Amino acid sequence: MKYQIEVNQLTKAFANKPALNGVSFQIKRGEIFGFLGPSGSGKTTMVKILTAQLLHTSGSVKVFGNDVRNLQNPEQMKRIGILTDNSGLYDRLTIYDNLELFCKLYNVDVKRIEEVLEEVNLLQDKKTAVKQLSKGMKQRVTLARAILHKPELLFLDEPTSALDPTNKQQIHTVLRKLNEAGTTIFLSTHDMQEAEDLCNQVAFLHNGTIVELDTPQSLRVKHGDSTINIRLKNGTSVTVGLDEAGSNAIRDYMNNGELLTIHSNEPTLGDIFIKLTGRALQ
Numbered sequence: 001m002k003y004q005i006e007v008n009q010l011t012k013a014f015a016n017k018p019a020l021n022g023v024s025f026q027i028k029r030g031e032i033f034g035f036l037g038p039s040g041s042g043k044t045t046m047v048k049i050l051t052a053q054l055l056h057t058s059g060s061v062k063v064f065g066n067d068v069r070n071l072q073n074p075e076q077m078k079r080i081g082i083l084t085d086n087s088g089l090y091d092r093l094t095i096y097d098n099l100e101l102f103c104k105l106y107n108v109d110v111k112r113i114e115e116v117l118e119e120v121n122l123l124q125d126k127k128t129a130v131k132q133l134s135k136g137m138k139q140r141v142t143l144a145r146a147i148l149h150k151p152e153l154l155f156l157d158e159p160t161s162a163l164d165p166t167n168k169q170q171i172h173t174v175l176r177k178l179n180e181a182g183t184t185i186f187l188s189t190h191d192m193q194e195a196e197d198l199c200n201q202v203a204f205l206h207n208g209t210i211v212e213l214d215t216p217q218s219l220r221v222k223h224g225d226s227t228i229n230i231r232l233k234n235g236t237s238v239t240v241g242l243d244e245a246g247s248n249a250i251r252d253y254m255n256n257g258e259l260l261t262i263h264s265n266e267p268t269l270g271d272i273f274i275k276l277t278g279r280a281l282q
């Protein structure tokens with residue numbers, strides 16, 4: 001099996017109104033695939049379709065090489081983990097007791113609870129009731145629950161939305177480690193920095209259609225203007241091209257001791273999204 005996920009000409013309509021239209025992409029094992037789009041572009045709908053919670057209108061969707069409906073089989077369902085904004089945690093139970101319930105559901109040894117809480121940096125809080133947790137801590141419990149059964153494929157729908165930078169970083173660290181250990185990740189986000197930091201491949205979603213799909217690096221090269229910005233010690237700035245004239249200019253500034261800093265003018269993913277769609281992701 002070459003791909004963990006294969007989507008071909010997918011369409012999803014709600015009451016004849018299309019939410020996703022002609023969407024195609026493939027995700028290889030071990031990738032972190034970013035599905036980027038502003039509010040209402042169809043990200044959650046895509047996650048629900050890929051996790052067999054919602055049926056698509058037309059096109060084909062394969063997960064682990066089989067029709068997505070195979071995920072309704074509990075044994076197949078155990079191969080995936082899902083984190084959505086609907087946490088499904090029991091507020092009055094402790095972190096540990098919440099995870100214990102899921103251990104029973106997934107037939108996972110309770111020894112795994114301490115291991116997973118260590119991973120999300122919550123071991124010392126295991127006896128705290130969920131209702132007493134901060135938003136960031138709660139989200140880390142939700143992540144712990146999603147990875148409790150060591151899924152091969154993890155779906156994350158806006159996992160760090162509205163979290164502070166520290167909690168966001170902690171979640172990113174966990175995701176990187178999981179990915180290094182072989183977990184494939186489908187990440188829906190409107191946070192372009194998150195996508196730059198984590199993803200091997202990104203799809204830009206606009207009004208239910210993919211308008212661009214590539215590696216972040218290739219997108220930056222494709223949509224960049226191939227120039228370098230030079231700041232000189234006298235306070236002025238100069239823009240030069242990535243050509244012989246540009247390199248001669250840089251060499252001269254260096255030889256004359258005039259050079260202060262050099263910056264590439266590569267666009268961010270956010271810049272590229274605005275260029276393609278005319279609107280910001282946030």
Ligand SMILES: Nc1ncnc2c1ncn2[C@@H]1O[C@H](COP(=O)(O)OP(=O)(O)OP(=O)(O)O)[C@@H](O)[C@H]1O
Pocket residue numbers: 014019037038039040041042043044045046190
């Ligand atoms: N159950 C539903 N019934 C009718 N329309 C729906 C339903 N679910 C989603 N939609 C519509 O489909 C479109 C895509 O919604 P979706 O929730 O997938 O977007 P999103 O990118 O996840 O947005 P957000 O970031 O705000 O969660 C929207 O126009 C939404 O109103």
